[in-house]
Amino acid sequence: MAPRYKCIETKLVHAGEPEPRILGAVSMPIFQSAMFEYAGETDYHDLKYIRLNNTPNHVALHEKLAALENAEAALVTASGMAAISTALLTVLSSGDHLLAQDCLYGGTHDLLTRDFSSFGLSYDFIDGDDPDSWKSKLRPNTKAIYVETISNPLMQVCDLQAVVRFAKEHGLVSLIDNTFASPMNFRPPEWGFDLSLHSCTKYLNGHSDIVAGAVIGNAPWVERTKRKLDHLGGSLDPHACFLLHRGIKTLALRVRFQNQSALRIAQFLERHRQVARVNYPGLESHPRNARAGELFNGFGGMLSFELNGGVEAAQSFMKSAQLPVLAPSLGGIETLLTRPATTSHSGMAPEDRRRVGISDSLIRVSVGIEATEELIEDFEQALGG
Ligand code: PLP
Numbered sequence: 339m340a341p342r343y344k345c346i347e348t349k350l351v352h353a354g355e356p357e358p359r360i361l362g363a364v365s366m367p368i369f370q371s372a373m374f375e376y377a378g379e380t381d382y383h384d385l386k387y388i389r390l391n392n393t394p395n396h397v398a399l400h401e402k403l404a405a406l407e408n409a410e411a412a413l414v415t416a417s418g419m420a421a422i423s424t425a426l427l428t429v430l431s432s433g434d435h436l437l438a439q440d441c442l443y444g445g446t447h448d449l450l451t452r453d454f455s456s457f458g459l460s461y462d463f464i465d466g467d468d469p470d471s472w473k474s475k476l477r478p479n480t481k482a483i484y485v486e487t488i489s490n491p492l493m494q495v496c497d498l499q500a501v502v503r504f505a506k507e508h509g510l511v512s513l514i515d516n517t518f519a520s521p522m523n524f525r526p527p528e529w530g531f532d533l534s535l536h537s538c539t540k541y542l543n544g545h546s547d548i549v550a551g552a553v554i555g556n557a558p559w560v561e562r563t564k565r566k567l568d569h570l571g572g573s574l575d576p577h578a579c580f581l582l583h584r585g586i587k588t589l590a591l592r593v594r595f596q597n598q599s600a601l602r603i604a605q606f607l608e609r610h611r612q613v614a615r616v617n618y619p620g621l622e623s624h625p626r627n628a629r630a631g632e633l634f635n636g637f638g639g640m641l642s643f644e645l646n647g648g649v650e651a652a653q654s655f656m657k658s659a660q661l662p663v664l665a666p667s668l669g670g671i672e673t674l675l676t677r678p679a680t681t682s683h684s685g686m687a688p689e690d691r692r693r694v695g696i697s698d699s700l701i702r703v704s705v706g707i708e709a710t711e712e713l714i715e716d717f718e719q720a721l722g723g
Pocket of ligand 1: 417418443517536537550551667668
């Protein structure tokens with residue numbers, strides 16, 4: 339059947355909304371009820387209960403999220419890490435091996451390096467940009483390959499098409515953390531990925547007031563992940579579902595503005611004499627600018643940069659900047675600054691950080707929806723003019 343709504347802007351507003359409207363309500367009401375009366379269900383996983391991820395608030399979000407990435411199905415979770423850990427524990431069983439990109443979000447990196455062995459799982463890191471080197475890491479028990487659309491915090495864009503080809507050739511499940519791109523800029527199921535994962539805490543919700551996650555992809559894998567989540571218990575509360583549902587509706591307006599603003603800020607920084615290096619896929623100087631242009635509808639709201647003058651210069655910039663908030667996380671309406679070596683990536687050994695190129699002075703910016711020119715003015719004064 340042809341999809342009901344053609345454009346993502348329309349899907350954001352209308353996909354998954356209850357029909358008919360519940361008592362005429364224009365916004366999705368909150369169903370804050372732990373359980374619902376039996377209605378003839380015979381399977382445990384179908385009983386209506388918040389932990390079983392099937393209240394009306396869950397169902398509406400599942401339909402909306404699946405529509406956004408043109409996928410068969412979706413599942414919301416209690417956090418991005420709940421989405422990532424549950425999807426990995428669904429795809430992998432004790433004894434299995436995972437290939438994972440070597441520059442991952444710190445929480446995912448820590449899950450692999452610190453927790454995997456206690457589940458009987460193993461992994462090898464791969465250079466996402468060097469497909470020729472992947473085969474040497476394959477083992478008979480390799481079951482899946484895991485990458486990020488735009489890597490955190492260096493904004494690398496690995497060879498995503500090669501990942502899908504490699505997965506199909508070797509019978510692996512392909513998983514991708516699509517948080518940085520959001521469904522506005524990239525839709526992994528359209529490119530053949532099995533599972534697309536999100537921290538909805540970031541762009542999808544967009545207002546920095548909840549933690550939530552999502553697993554989007556083909557129906558059998560999403561259903562298996564739902565059943566695992568039913569047991570692990572990382573379900574999103576209906577009130578948080580409501581906030582996510584409300585936030586999602588403005589994703590197109592926010593992300594389009596953030597794409598444009600981040601590009602202008604990256605261009606400004608690249609021209610500034612105090613700036614040594616800027617990482618942003620939309621810059622012509624980015625080594626994968628052409629690939630990002632081919633794959634993405636926009637280059638995103640995230641960038642990172644290094645100043646001449648190392649850690650001291652970075653600290654001074656962060657102290658002098660007036661508009662951005664110094665806080666972890668990303669994807670909200672307010673501009674945020676962090677130094678990944680002391681925050682999101684502090685769990686990585688310093689030599690591992692150096693190996694992948696995360697210097698102690700690297701500053702990461704999540705560009706919000708403030709006026710671009712006012713942010714640039716503020717960055718200019720913080721750089722000393
Ligand atoms: N994936 C990426 C790329 C992230 O940046 C984060 C958090 O910062 C996560 C996953 C984890 O998400 P959450 O904090 O919602 O668990």
